[in-house]
Amino acid sequence: MVLGGALPYVPQYQEIRRSSNTEGFSTRVCLVLLVANILRIFFWIGKQFEMTLLLQSVVMILAMFAMLHLCCAVQHTNRVSTRRHRLSDLDFHYFWQWSALEDYLLFCFGFTVLCAVVTLLLLDSPVFVEALGSLAVTFEAMLGLPQLLQNFHNRSTKGMSVKMVLLWTAGDAFKTAYFVMNESPTQFWVCGSFQILIDAAILLQVLLYGQDTRAKLG
Template sequence: MDIQLDIQKEDIEGTWTLQWLASCVMVWGGALPYVPQYQEIQRTSNTEGFSTRICLLLLIANILRIFFWIGKQFELTLLLQSVVMIVTMLAMLHLCCHVQQANRVSTKQHHFTDLDLRYFWSWSSFEDYLLFCFVFTLLWAFLSLLLLDSGLFVEALGSLAVLFEAMLGVPQLLKNFHNRSTRGMSVKMVLLWTAGDVFKATYFVMNDSPAQFWVCGGVQIFIDVAILTQVLYYNQDFKLG
């Protein structure tokens, strides 16, 4: 009997350890693929291979996901993941702004407060992006305060959050197609993205996360494969002849 109890205790401890490791990967894994890209931009002082629209989509998605969590409290892991991703995207934006300011030839400045849609998300300073995030968060905080008791609003909020997250690869996909180049990207980088998204989708399904999450994971994997195909096609090393 004691032996059986010891075995059960070891199984429980082993399961808890795996769950803890999976949670850690979920929290930090989404940010890791951006580390080599951050280093590449630092090394080359060139942001051509990175679309800051990805930052826009991920900031919106994760800010909305935080409000979704307030209305429908799913795993704390996914909340922490959103916080880490917001910090990561702000770090990427800060670096891009620094590099672009150093490389800028024109002295003309564009700011969020100009309210000029032609230059939306193409502002001249990092502070403008911070101001956008603050205004966006304030707006949704006000709406959530009014409507958070509505189940329909909460579910719609969750769907909107994961819709933005699912589309995060689209700007990069379109930029690669427009430039006919994947400069600044590598097979290793995209494989990291894909592996991370496969892990996330699996985590969502196994932990019975809200349906919005695993649908999002499936769409992200499809887009990752499309970007990987572009990298292989546009990279001279993989072209025939």
């Protein structure tokens, strides 16, 4: 359960390394997961749930930084222009499209400090704690949306496979079942159910766009 959430990204990590192409992966997936899991950690501080889920968040954060590190390295290798985008540029058009891992780390550090200050001030409020948990799982429920939208925009699922998406779906189904059986906070299983629906939509895209690609090649 601790590693299950990160395992589906292993084949995608391997595919990006093999192809030196990040086109099939949206780094905004990393943004969504980092924000969701940072918020989940602070939710745990206010309302202790299973330690397993807390450790899962730590593992997922490390996994997302590994994905970002790889994407930065690949984009640096493939870069035609010498123009580099940094967090310090304060250019909203290139938000979360920075050229160095340090910028992502700095953003997440700032976000964590902000969450820590707000949580410290409002920790005694049950309404705030429940709202924090709802916000965390809402971000996590949106996990597949950046990938879904990128696939729709590109009319392509290059770099993705049916096997990869089935791994996502199986992981989310197992996770949701775990939440229900262990009577985790309601926010968790609602989030898991929504993620399964998004996984199903992405699977349809892989099948549809894969057929289109084969038809063009034929």
